Amino acid sequence: MNPVHQDPDDLYVDHAYDMIVVSNRLPVDYEEQPDGGIGWKSSPGGLVTALEPVMRAADGAWIGWAGVADREFDPFEHDGISIIPVPLSESELEEYYEGFSNDTLWPLYHDVIAPPSFHREWWDAYVRVNRRFAEAAARAASDGAVVWVQDYQLQLVPKMLRESRPDLVIGFFNHIPFPAYGIYSQLPWRRQVIDGLLGADVIGFQRVADAGNFSRAVRRLFGYRTHGTVIDVPDTDATSNEGDVRRVVARAFPISIDAAGFEEMARRPEVQRRAAEIRESLGNPETIILGVDRLDYTKGIRHRMKAFGELLRDGRLNVEDVTLVQVASPSRERVETYRQLRDEIELTVGRLNGDYATLGHQAIAYLHHGYPRDEMVALYLAADVMLVTALRDGMNLVAKEYVACRFDGDGVLVLSEFAGASDELRQAVLVNPHDIEGLKDAIVEAVRMPRRERTRRMRALRRRVIDNDVAKWSASFLETLTGAGIITAGVTEPLQRAIEELAETERLLVALDFDGTLAPLVDQPDEARATERARAAMARLVAAPDTRLALVSGRALDSLGHVAEPGEGVLLSGSHGVELKLDTGAITLDLRDAELLKLDQLTRILEQVAAETPGSRLEHKPAGLALHTRGLSSSAAAAMQLLARERVAAELGGVTVRMGKSVIEFAVRSTDKGESFIRLRQHARATAAIYVGDDVTDEDAFASLDEGDIGVKVGQGKSIAPYRVRNPDDVAELLERLATAREAAAEGASRWQ
Numbered sequence: 001m002n003p004v005h006q007d008p009d010d011l012y013v014d015h016a017y018d019m020i021v022v023s024n025r026l027p028v029d030y031e032e033q034p035d036g037g038i039g040w041k042s043s044p045g046g047l048v049t050a051l052e053p054v055m056r057a058a059d060g061a062w063i064g065w066a067g068v069a070d071r072e073f074d075p076f077e078h079d080g081i082s083i084i085p086v087p088l089s090e091s092e093l094e095e096y097y098e099g100f101s102n103d104t105l106w107p108l109y110h111d112v113i114a115p116p117s118f119h120r121e122w123w124d125a126y127v128r129v130n131r132r133f134a135e136a137a138a139r140a141a142s143d144g145a146v147v148w149v150q151d152y153q154l155q156l157v158p159k160m161l162r163e164s165r166p167d168l169v170i171g172f173f174n175h176i177p178f179p180a181y182g183i184y185s186q187l188p189w190r191r192q193v194i195d196g197l198l199g200a201d202v203i204g205f206q207r208v209a210d211a212g213n214f215s216r217a218v219r220r221l222f223g224y225r226t227h228g229t230v231i232d233v234p235d236t237d238a239t240s241n242e243g244d245v246r247r248v249v250a251r252a253f254p255i256s257i258d259a260a261g262f263e264e265m266a267r268r269p270e271v272q273r274r275a276a277e278i279r280e281s282l283g284n285p286e287t288i289i290l291g292v293d294r295l296d297y298t299k300g301i302r303h304r305m306k307a308f309g310e311l312l313r314d315g316r317l318n319v320e321d322v323t324l325v326q327v328a329s330p331s332r333e334r335v336e337t338y339r340q341l342r343d344e345i346e347l348t349v350g351r352l353n354g355d356y357a358t359l360g361h362q363a364i365a366y367l368h369h370g371y372p373r374d375e376m377v378a379l380y381l382a383a384d385v386m387l388v389t390a391l392r393d394g395m396n397l398v399a400k401e402y403v404a405c406r407f408d409g410d411g412v413l414v415l416s417e418f419a420g421a422s423d424e425l426r427q428a429v430l431v432n433p434h435d436i437e438g439l440k441d442a443i444v445e446a447v448r449m450p451r452r453e454r455t456r457r458m459r460a461l462r463r464r465v466i467d468n469d470v471a472k473w474s475a476s477f478l479e480t481l482t483g484a485g486i487i488t489a490g491v492t493e494p495l496q497r498a499i500e501e502l503a504e505t506e507r508l509l510v511a512l513d514f515d516g517t518l519a520p521l522v523d524q525p526d527e528a529r530a531t532e533r534a535r536a537a538m539a540r541l542v543a544a545p546d547t548r549l550a551l552v553s554g555r556a557l558d559s560l561g562h563v564a565e566p567g568e569g570v571l572l573s574g575s576h577g578v579e580l581k582l583d584t585g586a587i588t589l590d591l592r593d594a595e596l597l598k599l600d601q602l603t604r605i606l607e608q609v610a611a612e613t614p615g616s617r618l619e620h621k622p623a624g625l626a627l628h629t630r631g632l633s634s635s636a637a638a639a640m641q642l643l644a645r646e647r648v649a650a651e652l653g654g655v656t657v658r659m660g661k662s663v664i665e666f667a668v669r670s671t672d673k674g675e676s677f678i679r680l681r682q683h684a685r686a687t688a689a690i691y692v693g694d695d696v697t698d699e700d701a702f703a704s705l706d707e708g709d710i711g712v713k714v715g716q717g718k719s720i721a722p723y724r725v726r727n728p729d730d731v732a733e734l735l736e737r738l739a740t741a742r743e744a745a746a747e748g749a750s751r752w753q
């Protein structure tokens with residue numbers, strides 16, 4: 001990770017962020033200030049709530065559009081999150097956003113409830129804008145960073161990103177449904193979209209059925225093998241061989257809400273007073289039925305009005321007793337289908353009120369506004385029946401919000417089977433909104449449901465929503481993506497306990513990677529230095545009884561000695577285990593004649609490649625060479641790695657290739673950090689060990705840990721290590737705590753002697 005936030009005027013540093021969220025809209029709204037200046041206010045959507053803790057913990061950045069066309073904004077920080085705005089022109093807004101996203105993909109993915117429009121210029125704009133988002137993410141991401149792309153507007157970003165930055169861990173979450181193949185296959189660009197998504201490591205969907213539709217489309221269009229939730233995608237990475245596959249996970253991660261936050265708001269006395277006021281202002285009807293939706297044709301607003309109107313007409317409901325409150329928040333007002341929908345709905349509301357309202361009682365209270373969150377919560381509290389009649393909906397958060405707010409255990413949820421939420425909220429009154437008679441019966445059932453039955457159902461619904469909140473959603477997605485959920489700052493409780501237990505061992509080995517673990521990564525490898533705190537803690541460990549310290553690096557021993565300045569008695573492993581410095585002195589594994597010959601040839605090939613790529617740097621090692629790409633643009637780095645790999649493969653066999661952070665290494669003798677860790681462990685006659693590292697090459701060491709040993713991965717990125725810390729600062733804290741525990745253990749032992 002490069003240093004960030006050091007100079008507030010220079011916040012945005014390329015390759016600086018370990019965790020990046022990319023979504024069409026930023027989590028902030030632009031506000032023109034009265035003095036003409038720029039202001040930003042949070043737009044507290046569900047996604048922001050879900051990701052805020054992740055972003056804060058990881059020092060993350062959010063990339064997206066600021067909501068105003070034809071304006072460019074510099075990156076800035078808002079509420080502890082780095083914001084990187086991506087500009088959109090007015091015509092891109094029309095073609096990429098209102099056109100391809102909302103008038104092609106949205107209706108297509110929602111089972112063609114409205115006919116999708118296909119226009120080639122819209123597609124071109126979609127590709128262009130997706131590329132812009134991908135480039136912004138490629139620039140901002142640190143080596144091996146996690147990038148989480150959100151939603152249908154950005155389906156091409158994963159592939160574009162992987163091509164320029166194969167080092168990244170890429171996730172994608174689709175908030176809307178993924179349609180059955182028969183419908184999906186109408187899309188003229190059906191192959192490109194799936195190919196774009198398959199650039200991700202994990203593709204998340206709302207429902208199991210959506211993930212299934214996606215996997216089927218992959219099989220039909222590409223013939224790739226799928227097994228369970230895993231898809232084998234041919235690997236085209238610079239380091240892969242013919243026939244290699246990349247495993248992409250496509251599965252359901254049903255999104256949720258901040259349930260505790262909603263409940264907390266619902267419990268506020270002023271919100272409850274407001275709920276009573278709402279009932280009062282509607283004439284205190286016996287039953288209030290509520291609908292809350294963006295004004296969208298997928299939400300089934302017309303169907304529910306039809307059913308409600310017929311119930312009034314047939315006298316099964318009486319306008320004196322029952323009022324329908326429909327909040328229809330304005331949405332996509334420049335798209336023609338949405339304009340028509342608004343006209344139709346407002347005509348229906350007018351008719352129903354004209355036909356059935358009395359002077360004291362409206363049939364429908366129709367509100368075409370957005371409301372503050374606390375007003376929504378007051379409405380949920382005031383509503384006896386919540387109507388969610390979507391014809392197709394990825395999840396539908398409104399249903400979950402209603403449940404979370406009903407801490408009183410009352411209220412009835414009528415929920416469409418076609419909303420993703422119905423997979424989880426089985427105790428709702430489930431309906432098929434196309435079946436108007438069935439919908440009418442369901443509304444009557446809900447209105448007349450006895451209190452005991454209401455409580456029984458609400459209790460079960462609440463358990464589900466509270467247990468599966470949005471924090472769990474994001475943690476489980478990230479867990480699948482990287483093997484780690486949200487990495488919390490410092491040393492976690494379980495890690496602390498593990499350290500304390502480890503400190504009790506007889507002879508301890510502390511084995512540490514250097515770059516990115518003890519020393520923050522820097523552009524010039526020669527300038528890397530361990531942090532002050534880490535050095536002090538290491539000195540304490542070296543001084544502790546029966547404790548050995550080892551540095552395990554990919555660097556050549558010389559270079560490691562130069563940057564790490566290890567004191568007396570520190571064991572060293574360089575060049576991925578080819579060179580070792582033990583108590584008996586330095587040793588280099590002997591190369592056989594054939595290997596020496598190969599090394600010569602390898603040197604010749606790579607010197608040539610390095611000469612052709614200005615800005616690259618070649619490092620000579622005892623059994624191989626490392627080509628450094630730090631300082632090169634991501635595309636130049638990828639191109640050089642591919643070239644190097646191809647040339648070596650064409651001329652030499654049996655060469656080990658290893659990808660590190662901004663480096664590709666070739667070795668004629670295959671050793672790895674795992675082998676050297678085992679050797680060091682034996683040499684130190686350790687009874688237990690801890691290994692800390694941040695790089696992919698450290699995975700071999702994690703794999704070689706014994707039972708009772710501890711593995712700690714630094715940063716995001718896939719790992720088999722059971723513990724995580726965020727960065728070298730946390731490593732320093734970890735070493736301090738280990739030193740303290742070891743000193744205390746030694747003191748305890750001497751007292752008993």
Ligand code: GDG
Nearest residue numbers: 175255294329369370371372373376393394395396397398
């Ligand atoms: C997409 C998928 C999926 C609405 N009006 C107001 C307001 N809202 C809030 C609701 C809720 C959110 O907006 C709407 O979320 P939904 O899930 O109901 O629907 P979409 O907007 O279509 O969302 C959907 C979701 O993504 C998440 O993955 O569930 O299926 O279509 O939170 O409360 N909030 C405020 N004032 C309003 O007037 N404050």
